[in-house]
Amino acid sequence: xxxxxxxxxxxxxSEYLTMKDEPFRPRAYSRAxxxxxxxxxxxxxxxxxxxLAAVEDVPGVGVSIAEKIEEYxxxxxxxxxxxxxxxxxxxxSGLSAIEGLGPKKIQKLYKExxxxxxxxxxxxxxxxxxxxxxxxxxxxxxxxxxxxxFLKESGGRYILGFVESQIEEIRKRISALKGIKKVEIAxxxxxxxxxxxxxxxxxxxxxxxxxxxxxMDYFVSMPEVTRIYSRGTTRSxxxxxxxMDVDLRILNRSSYGAxxxxxxxxxxxxxxxxxxAIRKGLKLNEYGLFRRDKEREIKIAGATxxxxxxxxxxxxxxxxxxxxxxxxxxxxQGNLPKIIGYxxxxxxxxxxxxxxxxxxxxxxxxxxxxxxxxxxxLITDHSKRLTVASGLDEKRLAExxxxxxxxxxxxxxKGYDFIILKGVExxxxxxxxxxxxxxxxxxxxxxxxSVHSYFNLPAADQTERIIRAITNRxxxxxxxxxxxxxxxxxxxxxxMDAIIKAALQTGTTLEIDAYPDRSDLSDEHIRKCVDxxxxxxxxxxxxxxxxxxxxxxxxxxxxxxxxxxxxxVNAWPVERLLRSxxxx
DNA sequence: GCCGTTTTCGGCCCGACTGTTTTCAGTCG
Numbered sequence: 205x206x207x208x209x210x211x212x213x214x215x216x217x218s219e220y221l222t223m224k225d226e227p228f229r230p231r232a233y234s235r236a237x238x239x240x241x242x243x244x245x246x247x248x249x250x251x252x253x254x255x256l257a258a259v260e261d262v263p264g265v266g267v268s269i270a271e272k273i274e275e276y277x278x279x280x281x282x283x284x285x286x287x288x289x290x291x292x293x294x295x296x297s298g299l300s301a302i303e304g305l306g307p308k309k310i311q312k313l314y315k316e317x318x319x320x321x322x323x324x325x326x327x328x329x330x331x332x333x334x335x336x337x338x339x340x341x342x343x344x345x346x347x348x349x350x351x352x353x354f355l356k357e358s359g360g361r362y363i364l365g366f367v368e369s370q371i372e373e374i375r376k377r378i379s380a381l382k383g384i385k386k387v388e389i390a391x392x393x394x395x396x397x398x399x400x401x402x403x404x405x406x407x408x409x410x411x412x413x414x415x416x417x418x419x420m421d422y423f424v425s426m427p428e429v430t431r432i433y434s435r436g437t438t439r440s441x442x443x444x445x446x447x448m449d450v451d452l453r454i455l456n457r458s459s460y461g462a463x464x465x466x467x468x469x470x471x472x473x474x475x476x477x478x479x480x481a482i483r484k485g486l487k488l489n490e491y492g493l494f495r496r497d498k499e500r501e502i503k504i505a506g507a508t509x510x511x512x513x514x515x516x517x518x519x520x521x522x523x524x525x526x527x528x529x530x531x532x533x534x535x536x537q538g539n540l541p542k543i544i545g546y547x548x549x550x551x552x553x554x555x556x557x558x559x560x561x562x563x564x565x566x567x568x569x570x571x572x573x574x575x576x577x578x579x580x581x582l583i584t585d586h587s588k589r590l591t592v593a594s595g596l597d598e599k600r601l602a603e604x605x606x607x608x609x610x611x612x613x614x615x616x617x618k619g620y621d622f623i624i625l626k627g628v629e630x631x632x633x634x635x636x637x638x639x640x641x642x643x644x645x646x647x648x649x650x651x652x653x654s655v656h657s658y659f660n661l662p663a664a665d666q667t668e669r670i671i672r673a674i675t676n677r678x679x680x681x682x683x684x685x686x687x688x689x690x691x692x693x694x695x696x697x698x699x700m701d702a703i704i705k706a707a708l709q710t711g712t713t714l715e716i717d718a719y720p721d722r723s724d725l726s727d728e729h730i731r732k733c734v735d736x737x738x739x740x741x742x743x744x745x746x747x748x749x750x751x752x753x754x755x756x757x758x759x760x761x762x763x764x765x766x767x768x769x770x771x772x773v774n775a776w777p778v779e780r781l782l783r784s785x786x787x788x
Numbered sequence: 789g790c791c792g793t794t795t796t797c798g799g800c801c802c803g804a805c806t807g808t809t810t811t812c813a814g815t816c817g
Contacts, residue, residue, distance in 0.1 A: 221789095226789095227800090228789070228790090228799085228800060229789050229790095230789095231789085231790095231800070231801090232789035232790055232791095232800085233789075235789095235790080235800095236789085236790085263790095263791095264789095264790065264791090265789095265790080266789060266790045266791080267789090267790090268789060268790085269789070269790085303815090303816090304806085304807095304814090304815065304816090305814095305815085306814060306815050306816085307814095307815095308813075308814055308815085309814070309815085338808095339807090339808065339809090339813070339814080340807090340808085341807065341808060341809090342807095343806085343807060343808085344806090344807065344808080347806090347807090561817085589803095589804090590803095590817075591801090591802065591803050591804080591817095592801065592802060592803070592804090592816085592817050593817070594801085656817075657804075657805080657817095658805090660806095
């Protein structure tokens, strides 16, 4: 599906046009970008079945943009964008990734200091040249420096949820090749880390079948490949257009499990396993588990991961917790937790609709939830402070409640075992008070509260602010507790231990926000919550129907934090959820 | 450049916040 690629191009055009001080056209392009990004159907399919006219039916897309989409689908390029880039040869998307830098400032830096790339910018910042440009100053220069540092630290990592469909597509294509029996993704993607550095693909061929040339030929000549690092019979390595490095390794059946284990990692987990092997007089490597018998090595396991673990005297350890952070000790002692499964959730507790900044109606989101097998959802539109999202005030919130009642009646009449719960995503104000009146919040089934402003308060103030908010007896869940956006913004600085403690005392649930670039709470914080018994929820934070499908990423995150079904409130039936969540 | 009509062109989301200014531009959501 090329929707995201096209959205990115349209957005880039919008930024160039903003730099040129064009009125309105930038807005038209970014609106079209958002709209294409939000589309349920494949834009290529729309074009192929309905032609240009069908593309023009996409909201925000008119004749001119439709033609550019057509051009991209046919040629993989948009001449208009190439032209803009030629006129202003600046890495806009790279530079605007820096928090606080937008097209206007980028334009100014290019004009005054000839800055084109983040490298140029870093040099200028170090030489203290930026502070002298009109409209900039010491503080801005410092913020740019921090932004560059942050990008460098997080840089080069891809957000799993955003690259997953591309990865799956490559996996499928390789699976279909002749002689390939099975293809799996290993590495940090298989451990379900929130970001991945590169991609390890493992392919299985039958023992004795060493004709891997066709598979390797295909791999290094895939359309998305821009550079071939190496091409061999068992391993090839390439770089994709978007910068990601990908390895393909071909394994035989007899060593497939050992290879999968080895390439899944993490490294420390593997090292621990090898130590166990040594203690048992065995040797573990990527080809199998071996016993030395006189002068010969005899393979005693290797075809599957399960048999390798078993031969080491261990139960199977799921990839999500292979981090050498206590899982091996727990496995030895028979204390591995029964972590939550991918089909254990009964509902989703953070969903935005077109009452505020969501795309779809309450009813559409409910239908999507029903099709996913859920029993309930909580509608949590924004509160009034978030004016751009046309956040709800007390009056509209009450109106929304009535609408939810009507839809619930309709769903019941249709015979669905499903309920829409009334909620809100209420802004936490600077001092920790809430954006909506207590009486309005008290009317709702479940209240979520979250931070969308003042991200830079000192840790002590920020912690106090959050604790004050969750101490309000109407607040049931703290949404995306650290407010981080991966590759964009660090989380707020808080004493998370103090917040987790306060959550325990007040009976507040902390959220695991599954949206790919949030993934908030992190695995590490989840584990702390699980250890002391703080309740958790796993929510999609969906602004469109499609976003609800990101929920599996939140489940991965929970699994990485060792959470059991009993720790997750939306894995509970609705009666128990409502009984337990309110702290009266 | 798109949309929605007032069918041929005028209006387009906007408030909070930051850092720069000394009254405001740029960025973010």
